[in-house]
Amino acid sequence: MAWTSSGSSNEELIDNMLRNGILGKVVGDVVDGDKSKTEGASDRIVRAMKKVDRANYVRDKRDAYEDSPQTIGHGATISAPHMHAYAASHLLPYLLPGGRVLDVGSGSGYLSAVLYHLIEDPQGQKPSSSDSDTELKPLVIGIEHVSELTDWSISNLKRDGLGEALEKGQIEMVTGDGRLGYPSNAPYDAIHVGAAAPELPQALVEQLAPGGRIFIPIGTYKQNIYHIDKDESGKITQTEVMGVRYVPLTDRKSQEMH
Numbered sequence: 001m002a003w004t005s006s007g008s009s010n011e012e013l014i015d016n017m018l019r020n021g022i023l024g025k026v027v028g029d030v031v032d033g034d035k036s037k038t039e040g041a042s043d044r045i046v047r048a049m050k051k052v053d054r055a056n057y058v059r060d061k062r063d064a065y066e067d068s069p070q071t072i073g074h075g076a077t078i079s080a081p082h083m084h085a086y087a088a089s090h091l092l093p094y095l096l097p098g099g100r101v102l103d104v105g106s107g108s109g110y111l112s113a114v115l116y117h118l119i120e121d122p123q124g125q126k127p128s129s130s131d132s133d134t135e136l137k138p139l140v141i142g143i144e145h146v147s148e149l150t151d152w153s154i155s156n157l158k159r160d161g162l163g164e165a166l167e168k169g170q171i172e173m174v175t176g177d178g179r180l181g182y183p184s185n186a187p188y189d190a191i192h193v194g195a196a197a198p199e200l201p202q203a204l205v206e207q208l209a210p211g212g213r214i215f216i217p218i219g220t221y222k223q224n225i226y227h228i229d230k231d232e233s234g235k236i237t238q239t240e241v242m243g244v245r246y247v248p249l250t251d252r253k254s255q256e257m258h
């Protein structure tokens with residue numbers, strides 16, 4: 001239950017989610033209960049989530065440190081922290097230094113910030129081809145179709161200490177229709193979709209790098225999270241992961257009538 005994980009600070013919220021087993025369960029489900037993998041993965045997620053103060057990404061600061069979703073206006077919500085941890089753990093093996101990530105429906109910017117910290121964390125596993133002398137430029141693109149939310153997410157990220165990353169182009173928040181992806185920075189090693197698509201947008205599949213993964217809720221009344229994996233030869237595998245309830249991936253007019 002949400003209240004069992006609430007805290008009086010961001011650090012306390014994450015510590016409580018860890019202590020009461022929510023983070024371990026979320027990550028453990030993803031790595032099939034392998035204990036050593038669970039610890040390593042949840043450590044990475046905890047470190048990243050502690051760097052992102054949720055109070056900078058919500059409208060009502062009094063509920064910032066609750067493990068529950070919160071409305072952010074325009075028919076959108078910031079997801080509960082355990083859902084962000086869940087999404088991040090499904091993409092974790094693809095979030096490596098030098099990687100490129102697309103966050104579709106970036107809303108408050110919270111998850112874009114977590115994804116950024118996961119990519120730039122030096123303790124994250126390095127890709128085998130990486131050369132430690134070359135400067136790796138992490139790149140997270142957040143795409144959101146409500147321009148007011150894009151602007152707000154940029155101010156949230158700045159307040160959260162990510163102004164420099166924005167200036168250097170390591171994080172970019174853009175307004176646009178996420179169903180079309182963001183071709184100018186493709187291909188992406190990981191694509192997170194934060195709203196439910198009625199069907200898999202082909203543009204996202206095209207913009208996925210070989211060896212990469214899309215995490216996407218698909219469905220209207222009944223929704224499921226899917227992994228869309230592209231192997232090195234370009235072959236696509238679609239795996240159903242679990243049932244969920246997300247806001248729809250749609251056009252702005254339909255969203256605001258919701």
Ligand code: SAH
Pocket residue numbers: 074075076077078079104105106107108109110111143144145146149176177178179194195247248249250251255
């Ligand atoms: N991860 C975000 C989730 C926000 S809710 C957060 O936790 O803050 C889903 C978001 O998807 C909303 O902000 C909504 O405006 C956006 N969205 C819905 N359809 C979209 C589309 N076609 N293109 C881009 N963004 C879209």
